[in-house]
Amino acid sequence: MTTRHALAAAGALMLVASHSADAQKQYGPGASDTEVKIGQTMPYSGPASAYGTQGRIEEAYYAMINAKGGVNGRKITMISLDDAYSPPKTVEQTRRLVEQDEVLAIVGTIGTPTNSATQKYLNLKKVPQLFISTGAAKWDDPKNFPWTTQLYPPYQMEGMIFAKYLLKNRPNARLGVFSQNDDAGKDYVKGLKDGLGESARTMIVKEVTYEVSEPTIDSQIVTLKAAGVDTLFTMATPKFGAQAIRKVHELGWKPLNFVVSVSSSIKGVMEPAGLEASKDVLTALAFKVPTDPNWESAADVKEFKEFLAKWYPRGDIADGSNVTGYISAYMTAKIIEMCGDNLSRDNLLKQATTLNKVVAPLLLPGISISTRPDRYAPYTQMQIAKFDGRSWVPEGPIFNTEAPGE
Structure with a gap:
């Protein structure tokens, strides 16, 4: 092969390799080499x-x-x-x-x-x-x-995990359900009821909802207390979660209060509600709490x-x-x-x-x-935790909704 032919062949190979590399790259809108x-x-x-x-x-x-x-x-x-x-x-x-x-x-x-x-x-x-x-x-x-x-x-999973916790630790609870009147609230409540199974009919004594447009949810909390509730399932976004915790405390009411994970932020919920008012509130966690000395x-x-x-x-x-x-x-x-x-x-x-x-x-x-x-649901496990006035402390084992009979 002459030098000229060799160079031409090498150039052709480089061109093929270049085209091959380019062919391997696929970009949708918004994506490029950089x-x-x-x-x-x-x-x-x-x-x-x-x-x-x-x-x-x-x-x-x-x-x-x-x-x-x-x-x-x-x-x-x-x-x-x-x-x-x-x-x-x-x-x-x-x-x-x-x-x-x-x-x-x-x-x-x-x-x-x-x-x-x-x-x-x-x-x-x-x-x-x-x-x-x-x-x-x-x-x-x-x-x-x-x-x-x-x-x-998943909200339904979290509701089911609290139900598992109740059936194991407080099977005779007089349960009140307080939730946001939207798809998220309904999902949490469905998970709770599915997890309780037949026990839902006897354990749940009162259900109330709220709208995100309401300025306060004080009346709903008063209604739940009047119904003789001793265990509270609170499904609310941070503003209303803090209001609910604070109102429970102001009433001198001491139910076992489970607040869903979307309202478990210490800075966004517990502090506005009052750290003393928030003591002993339960939640479910999938993530570490960075302020927890354990971590x-x-x-x-x-x-x-x-x-x-x-x-x-x-x-x-x-x-x-x-x-x-x-x-x-x-x-x-x-x-x-x-x-x-x-x-x-x-x-x-x-x-x-x-x-x-x-x-x-x-x-x-x-x-x-x-x-x-x-x-597509990314998790099947969560940890029940209790607020001690400073941080969330794990309560018992991790619950797994895919583990039969847990």
Whole structure:
């Protein structure tokens, strides 16, 4: 072979290799060799603004990742817009993210009503609606809404876990159920009743609901006390969860009070309610409480504290929403990494729905995240914990809704 022929052959091989490498790279909207652009809406204002810190800590996490060179050499750009926890506003802002900003995916948006408002739109557009911060049962519906996945512990599961706790520890409870009158509230109550089984008919003596538009829920708490309730299931968002705890205390009433995990933030709920008023309240947890002395020497808690100090110093370590946001950002970066050079929307969804026992930072020992194409719910286990006036203290073993007869 002449030198000229050899050079031509080598050039042809390089061209083929180049085309082959390019062919392996697949990019959806918002993705390129240098960037992955994602979007979300957050309640930075409005009745659920206490959750807004979740978006801010996610932005800080991606800033940290980008400072280290990004994921697979690509920077993560997150566009986080205020929806004021108003579904019409969520629709408006989500359309902007998809149609104008052309994000690869919507990731981590908070709220059942807000995500419900955009679910059909995003699924019709085949835009991944991933790791949304709500535990409603409707998100685990891969048949009808394959582009929507959650990251928050399922509400029905949490209700079932408290039911297991009651049947084991307080089978003769006179149970009062206080819940938000929406899909999230109904999911929690369904899980509770399913977990109690036949006992629900005798244990539940009173059920009351509230609307998020109400200024106060004092009358509902008074009604429950008057019904002779000695055990209370409180399903409320932070503002109303704090009001409920405070009113119970003001009445001099001492029921066993279980407050669902969405209202378990020490900074967002227990402190506004009053630390003394909040003592002995129960909740269910999937995540470590970074202020708990038991976790002081845990490597992931140390890393979380260092992260807050450097990247999000205004973030309160006692605010559970910061833990939720930190895990959400970690998992988002992880599935982007798992995509490699195939950053198509299809592949991003595939990675999010085939997770196998991922141990994310700040998960309680024994709890991991798993998803399947036929089951999107990420958790099956939670830990009952009691507030001691400073932190959440574990109560008994971890409950697993997939463990028969537990």
